[in-house]
Amino acid sequence: MKKWIPIASGLATGLLAATVFFADLSPGDRNEAIAESSKNKTNAEKVYVPFGEKDEYYLFASGGHSGQMFIYGVPSMRHIRTVPVFSPDSATGYGFDKHSKEMMGGFTWGDLHHPAFSETNGDYDGKYMFATDVGNSRAAVMNLETFTVKDIIDVPNTSGPHCAAFVTENTEYMFLPTRFAVPIGREYAPLDDYSEKYRGVMSAVTFDEKKEKLNIAYQVALPPWSYDLSDAGKKVSADWAVMTTYNTEEATTNLEINASQADRDFIVLFNWKELEQMVKDGKYDEVTGQKMIFPEKHKGGMYLVPVAKSPHGVDVTPDGKHFIASGKLAPSMTVFSFEKAFKAIENKEFAGERNGIPILKYESVMEKEVNPENALGPLHTQFDDQGMAYTTMFISSEIVKWDPKTGETLDRVPVQYSPGHSVAAEGDTVAPDGKYLIALNKIAKDSYLSVGPSHPESMQLIDLRGDKMEVIQSAPVNPEPHYAQMIKADKIKTITVYPKDEKNPDAVYNQEETRIERKGNEVHVYGIAMRSKFIFDAKAERPDQIEVKKGDKVFIHLTNIDFDQDITHGFAINGYDLNIEVQPGQTNTVEFTADKAGTFPIYCTNFCSALHQEMTGYFLVKP
Numbered sequence: 001m002k003k004w005i006p007i008a009s010g011l012a013t014g015l016l017a018a019t020v021f022f023a024d025l026s027p028g029d030r031n032e033a034i035a036e037s038s039k040n041k042t043n044a045e046k047v048y049v050p051f052g053e054k055d056e057y058y059l060f061a062s063g064g065h066s067g068q069m070f071i072y073g074v075p076s077m078r079h080i081r082t083v084p085v086f087s088p089d090s091a092t093g094y095g096f097d098k099h100s101k102e103m104m105g106g107f108t109w110g111d112l113h114h115p116a117f118s119e120t121n122g123d124y125d126g127k128y129m130f131a132t133d134v135g136n137s138r139a140a141v142m143n144l145e146t147f148t149v150k151d152i153i154d155v156p157n158t159s160g161p162h163c164a165a166f167v168t169e170n171t172e173y174m175f176l177p178t179r180f181a182v183p184i185g186r187e188y189a190p191l192d193d194y195s196e197k198y199r200g201v202m203s204a205v206t207f208d209e210k211k212e213k214l215n216i217a218y219q220v221a222l223p224p225w226s227y228d229l230s231d232a233g234k235k236v237s238a239d240w241a242v243m244t245t246y247n248t249e250e251a252t253t254n255l256e257i258n259a260s261q262a263d264r265d266f267i268v269l270f271n272w273k274e275l276e277q278m279v280k281d282g283k284y285d286e287v288t289g290q291k292m293i294f295p296e297k298h299k300g301g302m303y304l305v306p307v308a309k310s311p312h313g314v315d316v317t318p319d320g321k322h323f324i325a326s327g328k329l330a331p332s333m334t335v336f337s338f339e340k341a342f343k344a345i346e347n348k349e350f351a352g353e354r355n356g357i358p359i360l361k362y363e364s365v366m367e368k369e370v371n372p373e374n375a376l377g378p379l380h381t382q383f384d385d386q387g388m389a390y391t392t393m394f395i396s397s398e399i400v401k402w403d404p405k406t407g408e409t410l411d412r413v414p415v416q417y418s419p420g421h422s423v424a425a426e427g428d429t430v431a432p433d434g435k436y437l438i439a440l441n442k443i444a445k446d447s448y449l450s451v452g453p454s455h456p457e458s459m460q461l462i463d464l465r466g467d468k469m470e471v472i473q474s475a476p477v478n479p480e481p482h483y484a485q486m487i488k489a490d491k492i493k494t495i496t497v498y499p500k501d502e503k504n505p506d507a508v509y510n511q512e513e514t515r516i517e518r519k520g521n522e523v524h525v526y527g528i529a530m531r532s533k534f535i536f537d538a539k540a541e542r543p544d545q546i547e548v549k550k551g552d553k554v555f556i557h558l559t560n561i562d563f564d565q566d567i568t569h570g571f572a573i574n575g576y577d578l579n580i581e582v583q584p585g586q587t588n589t590v591e592f593t594a595d596k597a598g599t600f601p602i603y604c605t606n607f608c609s610a611l612h613q614e615m616t617g618y619f620l621v622k623p
């Protein structure tokens with residue numbers, strides 16, 4: 001095993017590694033490898049994307065407590081777009097128009113931790129992106145033809161579905177375990193009743209692609225522990241999923257000490273096909289409108305695997321044969337075998353149970369413990385095309401490359417600083433690409449120009465193609481990417497304009513149909529936006545004027561009839577705290593009460609033509 005030498009002597013290590021690496025190859029491969037490495041491209045060239053060309057991958061980085069998703073291009077690491085998911089965003093009018101405001105459900109922020117692509121046969125299909133909100137316990141789905149959020153649901157009985165918008169091989173489910181245990185229905189219960197009344201609920205969420213709606217299929221009432229990271233099985237383990245837990249001590253205060261007492265916590269191993277069958281067989285209770293499985297009452301489908309205390313990440317290998325757990329407090333990565341677990345379950349080799357869930361013996365499921373020398377704080381693991389593992393070391397600030405089969409450490413690279421997750425190209429699929437890895441660093445410190453005491457986070461692009469990992473680009477990012485997903489760019493098929501929807505009663509596609517209708521104290525405007533004017537009622541003396549009475553309920557339906565690439569219009573009423581966006585071909589509605597009398601200019605907020613400045617009108621409110 002190669003010894004880890006600090007950065008100063010890194011070059012010597014690199015040379016040594018290169019020698020070993022080349023010696024292992026056949027002459028042909030060896031020449032090719034030397035030719036490749038002798039191209040000696042500078043890092044700048046490796047990340048340079050010439051004008052007219054595009055990046056090879058999309059990176060979707062979770063925006064943490066911004067409630068947004070950040071879209072980057074790889075390898076340039078250019079920030080392309082911020083897509084609001086759980087928080088309103090005036091740049092796109094998200095949270096202001098009727099549909100997104102309703103989806104937001106009155107919440108004004110979210111904490112987006114884990115994004116996950118929809119999958120077909122274990123591969124990203126480029127159709128949808130799912131995400132979870134730890135802040136207000138929600139889940140969302142984004143359509144990748146338009147990069148817009150289509151549905152958000154509340155996840156009842158849980159508090160902070162931290163982990164896991166991780167999805168199964170054919171997007172049958174995403175499983176959302178709760179980070180904080182709460183009483184079912186979030187009813188009041190003193191913390192003295194914690195073990196008895198509190199629960200850690202896992203929710204199985206389905207997605208109806210036709211309706212673009214999320215639904216909760218069933219929930220499982222687990223013991224009152226904290227559920228952390230999870231991953232869905234693949235191939236041989238496709239019917240299974242795993243998640244880590246901590247605080248199996250059931251501490252209710254001072255968690256940093258009390259939740260770390262026991263030597264072991266658990267990984268929950270569950271068979272979702274079996275849970276699905278249990279629900280079909282009626283083995284559940286109806287609670288708060290949900291189908292809730294109580295394991296102490298209806299046994300089956302769930303098992304506990306002991307693991308080093310306070311585990312954080314758990315990741316399934318691309319071949320689906322193993323799952324690897326890492327814990328902040330124990331400096332090791334533990335490789336577990338699904339096959340061994342299946343055998344132990346078949347033979348009922350249990351070592352007791354907790355709350356009706358059988359405990360498997362550590363020795364009968366564990367395959368190896370891997371402890372790279374001086375590597376501290378392992379958190380999350382990603383994989384390349386050869387099945388090699390890359391684990392982030394939060395404390396020793398590095399990525400360690402290792403072989404899950406042998407446990408051998410193959411390479412290490414320092415990152416700036418304290419990586420939480422990393423993400424590999426196509427990393428959560430059954431066939432990762434192996435080209436790039438991005439370290440999602442929690443702390444940037446001295447990396448960029450200072451913007452005051454609080455610094456951005458940093459994302460560092462690592463080239464995996466050579467024999468040594470090499471950091472080739474670094475990009476600042478807003479707080480804070482917890483996890484990310486990297487997908488081949490050609491898998492995503494965006495549309496350039498919204499197709500006409502003649503069935504939409506709110507849409508108008510020509511001037512003759514524009515009109516303002518009054519029904520009691522409701523005013524409905526059916527207008528169009530086009531370069532470079534608004535037409536709310538073509539027959540009126542002033543077609544770009546809307547007049548209402550104070551107290552009226554106003555509905556403005558606006559269709560952008562510029563069926564033309566990148567011609568987006570905005571619609572704002574000056575002084576009314578309103579701004580929506582209509583993308584090419586789109587119809588959007590804003591609904592509000594005219595509670596202020598007076599004169600309020602209307603204007604287009606999104607640059608659309610040389611006469612953008614002239615794209616205005618008046619909103620008049622009679623007292």
Ligand code: CUK
Nearest residue numbers: 113379420421482483
């Ligand atoms: S978690 Cu592990 S570093 Cu995935 Cu929310 Cu942040």
Ligand code: CUA
Nearest residue numbers: 569604606608
């Ligand atoms: Cu329309 Cu600016």
